[in-house]
Amino acid sequence: MSKIVLKNVYKHFDKKVTAVSDFNLSVEDGEFIVLVGPSGCGKSTVLRMIAGLEEISSGEFYIDGKLMNDIPPKNRDIAMVFQNYALYPHMTVFDNMAFGLKIRKFKKDEIKKRVEEAAELLGLEELLHRKPKALSGGQRQRVALGRSIVRDAKLFLMDEPLSNLDAKLRFQMRAEIAKLHQRLKTTSIYVTHDQTEAMTMASRIIIMKDGVIQQIGAPKDVYDNPENTFVGGFIGSPSMNFFDGRIVDGQFVVEDVRINVPEEKMEYLREQGFVGKELTMGIRPEHIHLLRGGEEAGQTNSILSKIIVSELTGAHTLLYSMLGTQEMIAEVESRTNVSPGEDVYLTFDMNCVHFFDKEAGIRIRPEKSEVLVG
Amino acid sequence: MRKKLNYKRMEGLQGYVFILPWIVGFIAFTAGPLIFSFAASFTNYNITSQMDFVGFDNYENLFTADNLFWTSLYNTLYYVLFSIPLTTAGAIFLSALLNQDVPGIRFFRTIYYLPAVLSGVGVYLLWMQLLDPGTGLVNTALGWFGIPGPNWLFDPDWTKPALIFMKLWSVGGGMLLYLASMQGVSKSLYEAAKIDGASSWQQFRFITIPMITPVIFFDIVTSLIGGFQIFQEAYVMSNGEGGPVNSMLFYNLYMWKKAFESFDMGYAMAMSWILFIIVFIITIINLKLAPRWVHYEGEER
Amino acid sequence: MEEVEVAAKKRDEERVASAHAYFDNIHTKRKLLSLVNFILLAAGSLLILSPIWWMISTSLKSMAEVMTYPPTFYPREWNWDNYIKTWKAAPFDTYAINTITITMLVVIGSVLVNSFIAYGFAKVPFKGRGILFAIVLSTMMIPGFVTLIPQYVLFSKLQWINTYFPLVVPAFFGSAFFIFLLRQFYMTIPNELIEAAKIEGASHFRIWWTIGLPLTKPALATVAIFSFNGAWNDFLGPLLYLNDESLYTLQLGLQVFKGEMNTQWNYLMAGSLLVLLPVIILFFFFQKYFIQGINLQSGGK
Structure with missing residues (x-):
């Protein structure tokens, strides 16, 4: 059982730079939390504060109700996997995995038992006598995981553990870590800049930017209902399209293009007084469809676009074009043959769009929100 | 708010434990002695009986009444002025030769480096024999070319050149320093230069040299500090006298005689401070001039 | 028509030939440079090593041989017991x-x-x-x-x-x-x-x-x-x-x-x-x- 709480945590460097501000999080036992964000967003700093490698400037951090701020790393009962694995180059795989146990004065046969168990779990039995130098990247990664597993720690921390691997191995290890978590159920906090990793592994994602939490939620939640334009743009690949415009006569007007807005969306936009104001509309590329043939071309909400680039990714084709002066990407079926320079009709699935307050970048919710009207 | 003794502060304390030996050593063997020596340079201290304040007398006597002080300063400057440009240029030249793809290059590097690790009385004895006017190798070899060799260590005009000659034998030490940095220069720079039409010499002049200027700078600064402290070879080769005709009486040798032969400790310490100031000023000048010619790669460090 | 083709072919051949000449030239040049370098380095090594050889050779000579003029490069007889005598x-x-x-x-x-x-x-x-x-x-x-x-x-x-x-x-x-x-x-x-x-x-x-x-x-x-x-x-x-x-x-x-x-x-x-x-x-x-x-x-x- 381990429950983690961070309350109003701040990190300042040299009293000038604020790397993390007002970080609040409570993690339930067995959760797999992924901290994601662009580099420099403070996600690693949060992890290092949890590990005790960085001091918490202000705020509180609890593990199972015990205040941890002033507890040195070794007494926090945590295990950590580093980006470059941090394997001790002069020790064998066995000694690397046994090191923490030796320091904690475990009995020899207990150490052996635990290391062998972990080795079996990770398929490292044959490599126990080797030194890290003689291992491949994926094997090193496994040793680093094994070193953490043997400790049977309360909390499992991972700092970009896959970013030194090539694409194929990364994919494989991602699944392996997920499997491992399902089996061991250790509360884990995982840091990455890769939104795919976050989406596929997390039970909850925390998206950070400039030291501030942007949104916390389950992967699906975060994908379907981004709190703001940053989250919308960061999660999902290719990125969400954003168009600046305003509501006029029940239509969203982007430069000289007019798009009908469904009545239910109009309702709350009207209620909250956004009609006529500067707005940003966000739509994911898979919600832009290609219209086939002349009979469909005439229908409402069809937009004539000149395709600039057409990219086949395998299952889909990405069509790059412009909406007025703003870039637009549509993700359509891969079998549609559209060549660059061709004029096609595209249509938006307006039930799936989000409207954001242009200035604040915050999503306008259906229910009336006090804060937004303010 | 009172600061708690948290683990970060505990870690800081551990840091001081780690460097404690150095702190103690610094106070006992460097800072303490420096302060004592500075204070004592204004006294007539003789280690046993007297330590009276004499104001600037020591310094005044050095500059106005002590011919040997000037002689020793001249000898030292002579040595520094000739040995440093020669060894620096020699080392760069040698490292350029040894930076080529020639069969047996590792063997050559070893040979050229060997003399640099040899030092002490054995080497000085060897050179006394090599430079012996009658039975030595140097004059014998000069004789093959019909050059009458000088009397080296017995001729006051030739003692310092003899020491510089000996110094050049161990030029391999500096060579390795330069070689290491030459090998760090990216191959692509030379390839780009070749495409731009640079000749081998131009590549050396406009790529190699600028890229190794940080090491040249480092070498010059440290050899200047070292050069001013020449002592052992002069002591051994002149039997601690500095002869003939005081031609090997270098600054430190003179200071040694004042301190440990006539026990004019106060006087000797005043001398040591003058040397310290000279070395300090030269180093500062070097540091000030450095930005004009030393090329630093990016902001990596 | 054919004439043009022949001319083009000839031009191509010439271009290829001159390219070969260029690289051949570079190879010979490089080999020559490497040879000069090697000779220079070998001569230098002899120079660097000669004092050490001289030390070994002298250490094995009898005193009479040391004093002969011109000095000998090889000891006439190898007096290994010089070392024992020295040590004692x-x-x-x-x-x-x-x-x-x-x-x-x-x-x-x-x-x-x-x-x-x-x-x-x-x-x-x-x-x-x-x-x-x-x-x-x-x-x-x-x-x-x-x-x-x-x-x-x-x-x-x-x-x-x-x-x-x-x-x-x-x-x-x-x-x-x-x-x-x-x-x-x-x-x-x-x-x-x-x-x-x-x-x-x-x-x-x-x-x-x-x-x-x-x-x-x-x-x-x-x-x-x-x-x-x-x-x-x-x-x-x-x-x-x-x-x-x-x-x-x-x-x-x-x-x-x-x-x-x-x-x-x-x-x-x-x-x-x-x-x-x-x-x-x-x-x-x-x-x-x-x-x-x-x-x-x-x-x-």
């Missing part, structure tokens, strides 16, 4: 034991203490670390003689004159150069390694012992060799602090021997060679670590 002419075994004792103590102290201090400067964050390290570096600029005289005063007040304490004790309080060298090396060890060990529950002292020491072995070997060389070749320290001949080191003994032998070059060269031999052997076996020390130095600037 002075208490060289005592000198050797003394030197080995001092050297071993200095090497042990230098390796352990400097590694400890350097770990603190490299891997333990504490207040004032940057400034203190800058002080460490700046002490390298202080001419040795400035602190030598007051240190002598200190050691004489401690009644340490005519003991090995002044030669050995300072080695246990760190040396700026070695601290710098080892810190450079520690900086190449990723901090994550230290952090991983911290999380696993190790204290800094434990990390230094179980991770720091084994991982810095190559740099420690460099420190061991440099400090061995320093202690083995130290002449000034023993000259200043040792009075009893029973305490003399090889360097000091050789200097005394030189006074006694006057110009008995064969014995003097035999003695010199015997004293230099351990350093030469060490150099050939551990050359890698000498070079590593130099690389760390040049990387640091």
Whole structure:
């Protein structure tokens, strides 16, 4: 059982730079939390504060109700996997995995038992006598995981553990870590800049930017209902399209293009007084469809676009074009043959769009929100 | 708010434990002695009986009444002025030769480096024999070319050149320093230069040299500090006298005689401070001039 | 039509041929340069090695042969017993034991203490670390003689004159150069390694012992060799602090021997060679670590 709480945590460097501000999080036992964000967003700093490698400037951090701020790393009962694995180059795989146990004065046969168990779990039995130098990247990664597993720690921390691997191995290890978590159920906090990793592994994602939490939620939640334009743009690949415009006569007007807005969306936009104001509309590329043939071309909400680039990714084709002066990407079926320079009709699935307050970048919710009207 | 003794502060304390030996050593063997020596340079201290304040007398006597002080300063400057440009240029030249793809290059590097690790009385004895006017190798070899060799260590005009000659034998030490940095220069720079039409010499002049200027700078600064402290070879080769005709009486040798032969400790310490100031000023000048010619790669460090 | 094709083909051929000529030219040029280089280096090596050969050759000659003119390059007869006579002419075994004792103590102290201090400067964050390290570096600029005289005063007040304490004790309080060298090396060890060990529950002292020491072995070997060389070749320290001949080191003994032998070059060269031999052997076996020390130095600037 381990429950983690961070309350109003701040990190300042040299009293000038604020790397993390007002970080609040409570993690339930067995959760797999992924901290994601662009580099420099403070996600690693949060992890290092949890590990005790960085001091918490202000705020509180609890593990199972015990205040941890002033507890040195070794007494926090945590295990950590580093980006470059941090394997001790002069020790064998066995000694690397046994090191923490030796320091904690475990009995020899207990150490052996635990290391062998972990080795079996990770398929490292044959490599126990080797030194890290003689291992491949994926094997090193496994040793680093094994070193953490043997400790049977309360909390499992991972700092970009896959970013030194090539694409194929990364994919494989991602699944392996997920499997491992399902089996061991250790509360884990995982840091990455890769939104795919976050989406596929997390039970909850925390998206950070400039030291501030942007949104916390389950992967699906975060994908379907981004709190703001940053989250919308960061999660999902290719990125969400954003168009600046305003509501006029029940239509969203982007430069000289007019798009009908469904009545239910109009309702709350009207209620909250956004009609006529500067707005940003966000739509994911898979919600832009290609219209086939002349009979469909005439229908409402069809937009004539000149395709600039057409990219086949395998299952889909990405069509790059412009909406007025703003870039637009549509993700359509891969079998549609559209060549660059061709004029096609595209249509938006307006039930799936989000409207954001242009200035604040915050999503306008259906229910009336006090804060937004303010 | 009172600061708690948290683990970060505990870690800081551990840091001081780690460097404690150095702190103690610094106070006992460097800072303490420096302060004592500075204070004592204004006294007539003789280690046993007297330590009276004499104001600037020591310094005044050095500059106005002590011919040997000037002689020793001249000898030292002579040595520094000739040995440093020669060894620096020699080392760069040698490292350029040894930076080529020639069969047996590792063997050559070893040979050229060997003399640099040899030092002490054995080497000085060897050179006394090599430079012996009658039975030595140097004059014998000069004789093959019909050059009458000088009397080296017995001729006051030739003692310092003899020491510089000996110094050049161990030029391999500096060579390795330069070689290491030459090998760090990216191959692509030379390839780009070749495409731009640079000749081998131009590549050396406009790529190699600028890229190794940080090491040249480092070498010059440290050899200047070292050069001013020449002592052992002069002591051994002149039997601690500095002869003939005081031609090997270098600054430190003179200071040694004042301190440990006539026990004019106060006087000797005043001398040591003058040397310290000279070395300090030269180093500062070097540091000030450095930005004009030393090329630093990016902001990596 | 055909004429045009033929002309084009001919042009192509010419182009290919001239390209071949260009590369052929480069190859010959490169080979020639490499040959010139090789000859230059080989001649230079002979020059560099000739003093050492001269030392060996002289050490084997009879005194009569040493005095013949012109000197001989090979000994006419190889008097190996010169070495036995030399060794017996002075208490060289005592000198050797003394030197080995001092050297071993200095090497042990230098390796352990400097590694400890350097770990603190490299891997333990504490207040004032940057400034203190800058002080460490700046002490390298202080001419040795400035602190030598007051240190002598200190050691004489401690009644340490005519003991090995002044030669050995300072080695246990760190040396700026070695601290710098080892810190450079520690900086190449990723901090994550230290952090991983911290999380696993190790204290800094434990990390230094179980991770720091084994991982810095190559740099420690460099420190061991440099400090061995320093202690083995130290002449000034023993000259200043040792009075009893029973305490003399090889360097000091050789200097005394030189006074006694006057110009008995064969014995003097035999003695010199015997004293230099351990350093030469060490150099050939551990050359890698000498070079590593130099690389760390040049990387640091």
